[in-house]
Amino acid sequence: MKSKINYVSRSRRNFVRNTGCAALGGTTFLSTLLNLKSLGASSIFNSAVAGGEYKALVCLLFSGGNDSYNMLIPTDPNEYADYAASRSNLAIPAVDIIDINANNTGSRTFGLHPSLPKTAALFNSGKMSFVSNVGSLIQPTTKSEFYNGTVPVPLGLYSHADQIMHWQTGIPHDRVATGWGGKMADMLQACNTNTNISMCLSMSGTNVWQTGNTTTEFAMHPTQGAVSIYGDNDDWLANTVRKEALDNILDANYSDLFMNGYKNIIKTSRIGGQQLQAAIEMAPVFNEPFVGDNLSQSLNMVANAISAQSTLGMNRQIFFIEYGGWDMHDTLINQQSGKLSEVDNALHSFNAAMEQLGISDNVTTFGISEFGRTLSSNGDGSDHGWGGNVFAMGGAVNGSSIFGDFPLLDLGNDIEVGGGVFIPTTSADEYFAEIAMWFGVPDSDLTTLFPNLGNFYSVGSGNPIGFLTL
């Protein structure tokens, strides 16, 4: 779409993306693998560095719908006046906003919510950028097209259950059970020599995003890590009998889908869990400690697992954290302050941990949320919207920038469709595609992941948005 920053193609991009398993593509991977093996070219699959250098994605789902026009706020006096008028009693006072130095917004100026001082520092030091007014779309949509119903819009628009799925599936025109994180893992599975532990590690249990056609997530506990079965390390006679009986039940083949589904999860977890736990217990002490809330603890566990990637034989890792509680129909000002503060601490510590590990360039952390919220107030909160603002953090991020078209925030403008809901001006598909490309998904597989991508972006034309160094 418009206003994209055009980055010069880098030779490193071509090198990385044409190296290793990623270039094999996803859909025909198995047959390719067999062919390569038969040609005696299988060495890359036995190498810990298949797929080039290590890479990890950390997805933070702010579930409930983050009111992200109070996270990233225009500070130019005219734009702030529009913002304040639209938000009425939800507006952050101008004096409280933390100014940031965006390097690509010309004369437009922006700031962050007062709970985000450390995040502002990350932004200013080039570790972070924002993508603005992004949301689920099937094709570019104007206000009149929206009102006239002449273009298809995402199913169940404004509904949590649907929108939260769409951000995870990349398929807003349908309700499907697989997500683009899991499908990337399907495609890139050969990057990991470890076959016991899924590439997809979740701190928040089962989720659609990490569910591929063959991949399922490995769920970890945010503080305990992988959980093991009591007594599995005890060799006393009665316990040996118990273990054998458990083995027999887990190895049995039940004819029933429900029974098999139940015990297969236990079996997977038991094998992978022992290996994972041993590896993450070797994690270093991080110099910038993580605080005690669930988000920070989850990111601490992610950092532990990243520190163990080499031991584990995982050259690609995909992490998922669902961080809920953003559906602030009520008492938004207070609630959001508390939540963003937790985000601020967590991102700061996590970035420091990645730098301590010397792996910052290889780890990209990015936020998603099912929708932005209404600019207008419902009394003391906001309701479900559409377009919103998201962040990406890491050494590969082209930092200190605000990508996409940050809209003017006056009600009644040409993308506002009632109550301060904005039609997204950047498709979530473009955001996802750029992340997938960085992670090593070849161009030829992008539309497999995101079938509507071609409505916004010409595959092969470089960065869809520009926030990552490919």
Next chain:
Amino acid sequence: MKQGIFFTILSLTFCFSNVEGQLYKDYIGAGHSQGIIVMTSDNMMGSEGVKTLDGSGMDNPMMEASRFLAQATLGYRPTDIEAVKNLGFEAWIDDQFLEPTTLLLPEMNSIWYDLKVAYANAGIDTSDVFGPYALHYNYALWTVNMSNEDLLRHRITEALTEVLVVSMNSDLRDWGEALCDYYDMLSENAFGNYHDILSEVSKSVQMGYYLSHLNNPKTDTTNNIRPDENYAREIMQLFSIGLYELNQDGTPKRDANGNQIPTYDNLDIKEMAKVFTGLGAGAILDPNNWPYVPIFGLGTWAIDKTVPMQIFNSEHEPGPKVILKDITINIPNDGMAEVDSAISYLFHHNNVGPFLSYRLIQRLVKSNPTPAYVSRVAAAFNDNGSGVRGDMKAVIKAILLDSEARSGVMMRDITSGQLRAPFLRTMQFMRSQTINTTSGYLLNNGYTEIESTQHWPLAAPSVFNFYLPNFVPKGGFEQEGLVGPEFKIHNTSTSINYVNRAHAWTYWDAPWWDYEDNLIWPDTTSINTDYLYSLTDDPEKMINVLDLYLTHGQLSEITRENMRTAMDQLYWTWNEEWRWHRTRMLLYLFLISPDYVTLK
């Protein structure tokens, strides 16, 4: 309330005479006798193999009764199996309809009072003890469900808590009385009418708080303030009609182009939001303190959270509201009449029957009901036979007595079954056993279960419950076109945690913990396994007893063989401790077996 005496006198002996003689190789349901070998039968009870084969034997009705109870209750005792066998399914349901409601709120208040006395006796300043909050609701929930007789009612209540969701995963956690009262409200209506349920839920201060239509003001154009849309959306999407027009069998209607037909659009939500304005506190906690009477906008700190909301007409949006595309509601100066009218229109929408029926069938019987089954239950919802719509008794009978719930043939159908939600696994096991408690109290803090398995009544992560009805797990479900909602919370972490819970229940003899640090009274609970210990010379008998209690006679041969092997290995001559190990091991293996954890 002391429960100890009641628990320690529970008798388990009657059932041994029914099962001990039988050494069957498989469960025999009606129409499932081909190729089955009945090695012996129980001569003492006058049964013989052929009777078992043709369904007239003694054990078959006991097993059918056990399976029925696994659908109709949260947990049941051996005496309940006997009762169902003697009465028959429908008469047992009719009996249950007459059982008085066991309420949580008075139980919680009693526990809270006793705790404060005990703290005071221990020299602790009771004004420093926080509560009652979610912990005390958990205590009451557990105490009631470990000792009540209105088993069917609480199973329905639990199902309703998963449809009409409020959760302690919000500030409601601080108000035990609010959680108890909401659960009790659903219990009291479980055999009533869904119209009343929808109405009482909508007006409850708990839902008003949870989905923010409490203190929701009318439009203020000067300040760009418009009505909160939260409840307007969810009452339609989650509590009544859903997103798309449905046929009576629950399948979506299609337009001429084959597309699904939305039941409402965003404009309808904005209009419905206007209906749910002006609702505020119905009563205040302390009438001796300001504000003395409820006022609009009053914070929850001062609101009595067991009294329904009332309307403040001056804060209710004036003017007509057009809901559900073309229905106009306009009752000037009577906001509550507008609320009632909107709820009534929703209740009478054709979608409600199939929408609710599908969800309740999923909770009670199976994850993938056939459209014909949904249609039969929806028909009972639409008309109970006497022209009444929304009669829960008719819906419950239609669900539990349907051939698809009762037929033995369905047990072997690949589409038939569910992964049982963790709370049900826990509850059924505990209720089937005799619990010894030294304090006389049954105080399960609940947090261990919530943390381990993520499932507990009124503890969902959001209004979307623990899982969505259409969740498709890995492992062949998608290929078969099947859903398995409960698999959403069965992952590498919770699955192992459940195995470890079973370990604690059996090997550690720790069925649950309170949260009182033994400061106030010695409280140890344990499971009385004497009935198994006495059978340890004959593992097959042990297996058969537990097969009846826990797996309704449906224990698979594959699991049974693994159990036999383990039992045989647990034997030595130097002492008798192998008996203890056989007892604990067998319970453990039952609890973690796919046979117990799924319900077919």
